[in-house]
Amino acid sequence: MKLSLYRLTFLSFVALAAGVAAQQEQRQHSAEYRSMEQKAAYLKQNAANIRPDPKPTEITQAEANAYFAEGGVKLPKGVTKLQLAAQPGVLDAHALVDFDTITQKARAGNPLFSVFTGVHDVHGVAHAEGANGTGTIRVESVYLDNIQVPEIALEFFVERYLKPKYPSVGMTSTFKLPLRIDSAVVESGQVRLVQK
Numbered sequence: 001m002k003l004s005l006y007r008l009t010f011l012s013f014v015a016l017a018a019g020v021a022a023q024q025e026q027r028q029h030s031a032e033y034r035s036m037e038q039k040a041a042y043l044k045q046n047a048a049n050i051r052p053d054p055k056p057t058e059i060t061q062a063e064a065n066a067y068f069a070e071g072g073v074k075l076p077k078g079v080t081k082l083q084l085a086a087q088p089g090v091l092d093a094h095a096l097v098d099f100d101t102i103t104q105k106a107r108a109g110n111p112l113f114s115v116f117t118g119v120h121d122v123h124g125v126a127h128a129e130g131a132n133g134t135g136t137i138r139v140e141s142v143y144l145d146n147i148q149v150p151e152i153a154l155e156f157f158v159e160r161y162l163k164p165k166y167p168s169v170g171m172t173s174t175f176k177l178p179l180r181i182d183s184a185v186v187e188s189g190q191v192r193l194v195q196k
Contacts, residue, residue: 032066039063040072043195047179052195054182060190061086078102086186089127091137097122103161116157120144130177130184130193138172 029037039057046052061084067073068082075082078101085092099116123143129136142149149157155171162169177184182196 029070030066032060032063033070033072036063036067036072040067043179043181043193046195047181052180054194054196056192056194058190058192062189064191076102086189086191088188089129089186090140091126091128091186093122093124093126095122096120116161121146128184128186130181133177133180133182133196134174135177135184136172136174 036059039059043057046057065083068075068084075095078098080096080098082093082095096119098119100118103116121144123146125140125142127136127138127140139154142154158170168175180195181193183192183194185192
């Protein structure tokens with residue numbers, strides 16, 4: 001009888017501890033993060049259906065920003081504090097970028113990489129859209145610490161550093177949308193996704 005009482009007490013303690021841990025984990029993430037997590041799970045589940053529900057899924061910039069800030073997406077080494085803003089057809093992004101970390105291997109023996117050194121606030125503006133299962137992002141401008149990067153320098157950086165690691169990335173990038181997303185429309189403060 002005593003043994004089963006101890007077991008019951010121990011199991012109750014384990015259940016209580018697991019419940020407290022689950023509550024603490026939920027508190028670690030904002031409501032926006034959890035909302036984004038639910039939408040990401042829905043998109044994945046909907047994509048697995050024979051005929052996905054075409055009802056639009058709207059992802060707000062607050063949800064996306066919380067997801068980036070709270071670890072939902074692993075950012076490249078050297079990139080922190082990513083913040084997105086959405087306007088019709090346009091994505092506006094700010095991030096802190098440590099160019100010494102990003103270009104460390106490529107910079108060895110190449111003095112041209114000295115242009116890209118230190119930690120800087122990077123602000124990029126790009127036109128973005130998705131139609132017929134294909135996404136397109138066209139970079140319009142990039143600023144380092146509020147100074148516009150000349151297009152030739154930007155193209156050099158993309159060709160010499162980004163393309164070797166990410167061959168599909170360029171000033172204009174076209175790619176297949178994941179999860180059977182047929183269209184992606186950037187609106188004020190949100191992106192509307194439709195799966196087919």
